[in-house]
Amino acid sequence: MNPVTLKQIAETLDISIATVSKALKDYPDVSKKTKLLVKETAELLNYKPNAFAVNLRTKESKTIGLIIPEVVHHFFSSVIKGIIARAEKKGYLVIILQSSESYEMEKKQLDLLLSKRVDGILMSLANGTANFKHLDDLISQEVPLVMFDKIAKIVNCSKVIINDRMAAYTATKYLIDSGCKRIAHFRGPLLPQNSIDRFLGYKKALSDNNIPYDPSLVYICECGERSFEEGKENAHKLLEDHNDVDGIFINTDLVAIGAITEFHRIGVKIPEDISIVGFSNWFMSSVISPTLTTIDQPGYEMGKEAFKLLYKEIKRRKENLPIKFKTVELETKLIKRASTRN
Amino acid sequence: MNPVTLKQIAETLDISIATVSKALKDYPDVSKKTKLLVKETAELLNYKPNAFAVNLRTKESKTIGLIIPEVVHHFFSSVIKGIIARAEKKGYLVIILQSSESYEMEKKQLDLLLSKRVDGILMSLANGTANFKHLDDLISQEVPLVMFDKIAKIVNCSKVIINDRMAAYTATKYLIDSGCKRIAHFRGPLLPQNSIDRFLGYKKALSDNNIPYDPSLVYICECGERSFEEGKENAHKLLEDHNDVDGIFINTDLVAIGAITEFHRIGVKIPEDISIVGFSNWFMSSVISPTLTTIDQPGYEMGKEAFKLLYKEIKRRKENLPIKFKTVELETKLIKRASTRN
Incomplete structure (x- = not known):
């Protein structure tokens, strides 16, 4: 299926493409009724262009999305805890999706999160992901994104990692x-x-x-x-x-x-x-x-740090301030126990 | 804040209450444009009545919600795995929310899931939940709901439990x-x-x-x-x-x-x-x-069984067939190991 265009929305509603475009961008010279109609139609038709990112930024859902390879995993569990702890403090709810290490699932879930109008996305890559177009698309739509732990170096966004x-x-x-x-x-x-x-x-x-x-x-x-x-x-x-x-x-x-x-x-x-x-x-x-x-x-710290970066980006985008991507490297520690000789 | 009424939606749009009600119920004598407008307004005003359940049933999102007390927990992790395994087979995505054993959080998350238009909800109660009005409300809105493991006996829905x-x-x-x-x-x-x-x-x-x-x-x-x-x-x-x-x-x-x-x-x-x-x-x-x-x-089995019941209910509601709630009791097993004498 080809992606839905502004033209299709315009034809569906029998109005001009310019009006559709203006309505999606919240121009003052379009009536409130038309704007509602255009936005609902865009949603029904699953229209997903840059304009939606604008919507994401201006109409907060106070919800963020989290995509991780496995929920049932000690390390990711700690990350989830850290994210939820900080998100709750800032009044955000976290939608957790599991990619099960599958690239296809990861792509589906990004789309789902966009359609559910989350304010931003935190993610750790599936082992099966070797192509990053879905992430580049997200970034070009100006959706706040922070990667953690399993990241792609070439994707241009904020990251939390260990060495x-x-x-x-x-x-x-x-x-x-x-x-x-x-x-x-x-x-x-x-x-x-x-x-x-x-x-x-x-x-x-x-x-x-x-x-x-x-x-x-x-x-x-x-x-x-x-x-x-x-x-x-x-x-x-x-x-x-x-x-x-x-x-x-x-x-x-x-x-x-x-x-x-x-x-x-x-x-x-x-x-x-x-x-x-x-x-x-x-x-x-x-x-x-x-x-x-x-x-x-430090899974818990990683979760907290990732949310912190995402929260900053959401706020700055809302205020139309420039975004600088940042990579935070957290320290690891050797824990000496009985399986090694002293 | 008082809940939003049909009257408020009618006043907002300057149309009659009857039209609002009909639009929400998808009556054929209301124009498509009005229906879109009413539904979008209802959503903007956070209107959540029975009519939304109708919407949930007729407009599938192929997404279900899952509320559990703790993600980071061996048993619930197995349940999540079971749910995801079966949901994927049927083409459903699962949104996971963690109540952190809090009644307030559990209520917020139910609202969030409704606003995200999930097709149904699976849940295990928070330890802090002693009042079940939020669940009764959900059921009276005809939202498909299945409880598992930590259930409330008096809530009238399908359940998966152990003895x-x-x-x-x-x-x-x-x-x-x-x-x-x-x-x-x-x-x-x-x-x-x-x-x-x-x-x-x-x-x-x-x-x-x-x-x-x-x-x-x-x-x-x-x-x-x-x-x-x-x-x-x-x-x-x-x-x-x-x-x-x-x-x-x-x-x-x-x-x-x-x-x-x-x-x-x-x-x-x-x-x-x-x-x-x-x-x-x-x-x-x-x-x-x-x-x-x-x-x-049997956490994994419990997850699979819970999804199965929910899927059936979603399907039957969509086809306007009568719903019979069912309680499935799964078997447990004593695993004899070295911490006891033979």
Whole structure:
């Protein structure tokens, strides 16, 4: 289906295109009745041009949209909490949509949020998203947008991120400092920037410490629904492939917990035989045994910061002030626990 | 602010009340232009009567609303997954709102969902909700509504539940059968029906097995953000108050994991000294040590079933077929693990 044009609206209502355009832009020389009629028709026909962004800006809904890959995920859950906490303070309600890591779903949900007239959008990309036209379109319509965590560097909007590369470097360096010499990496999927960055941080720490990089020590996880099972499977494969590994840096805690479970089952001692560092600091990691050394990712702070940036942008656009996009980088922290040697 | 009346809409547009009423009901003797105008005005004035339900039924948005107390919660997360899985198959998008256990928030969010013209609403009550007028209003407006898990028995709509009382009975009986004679209960908050029912199931199992009920063995948890800490604190208090307890039935797994952590810290052996049964079967419960015996609550199934009932109601209302409300009770299962004696 082709996008609806001003002409179609004009024909539907039997008025001129100029009147339609003026009505959508709230020109004073168009009657209130005509404006209402044009706007309702535009909505019925699902007309979505720049003009709608104007509408978004002038007629506040006090509602923002949030698109995340997975609701059922420790890290994103914390982000949601942070967003809601701050949004409530400012009188905003948050509509949460889950892309289930699908690009198609992500696009549908952006359209839905626009049709529901949210004042702005917060989002973290699906793993399946490799094309950013839907986001560029949004930005050209001047819809306030802030990306967080899983972002696209080339999309021109405000962002809240962590330094995944540096955090992964710290994690791997800690394994090296504790005496590990053959360190494996369970990495995330190939596309998302954060899993690439964590892998690169791991690699850099090895090379800075004169440990040769061995690609056969890197195992890929999808890190979706099967994270825990992937951790068990990779741990099993790793022992079959290599009998000299003494440390693993793992892309996400749930995978690490799978690995610990498998090692426990087959009698590999942690950290005596193999040390493990995870990533994200899931709550669970503090109650399993041994407790998991990991990188704390400030999800709650990230949510608060993302809302703060979005709120500023909504306000500035409303007042027709110039917008400067900003990237906020939040600090991560190594949490030392019992899965590594001191 | 008083609710907006048909009269106000009529005065705003300078037309008769009858025309407004007819326009809202899509009568054929009102022109298309007038209908559009009336509906847009009604929306602008935030008019929310039965007529809007008619609109909801005739003009599908293929979007449903979901209100849950907490997004960041193992059980509700599984429910969300189940709802989304089935909704996607039927081409519906799901707007998720979190009431944060607040009655005021729950009311606001219902209004928001109506204003966003969802085709129907799924909800689980906030702990703070003791008055159900907002739900009765919704039902009298003929908005399709299905409640799940935390429901109000007196609200007249379809529901998906488990038998909390029977499940709690099974859990307590299992402790008795494994040899426990002094069984404590960490219960949930006072208001919600499910925490009352679990408490009653515990009490009934004791009395059916000639174990005297001792109210000093019952500890209350809010089961919100501090669940884990509450479990630790209650475990600590329990040991101070009673030195003869040999079993605990705990309202929710996260509280039970807190208790296990505290017992572990002070050297109480599980299950040798004290046996523990939780409720909900959180993923975490299968990886901590000892693994936790618990009641499996079918969250994913509950989500799927709730959407199924809602979808049926949406369809039947659209076709003007009579609606029969239905309550579906899903089965729970005792998961025997290492925190109890065989």
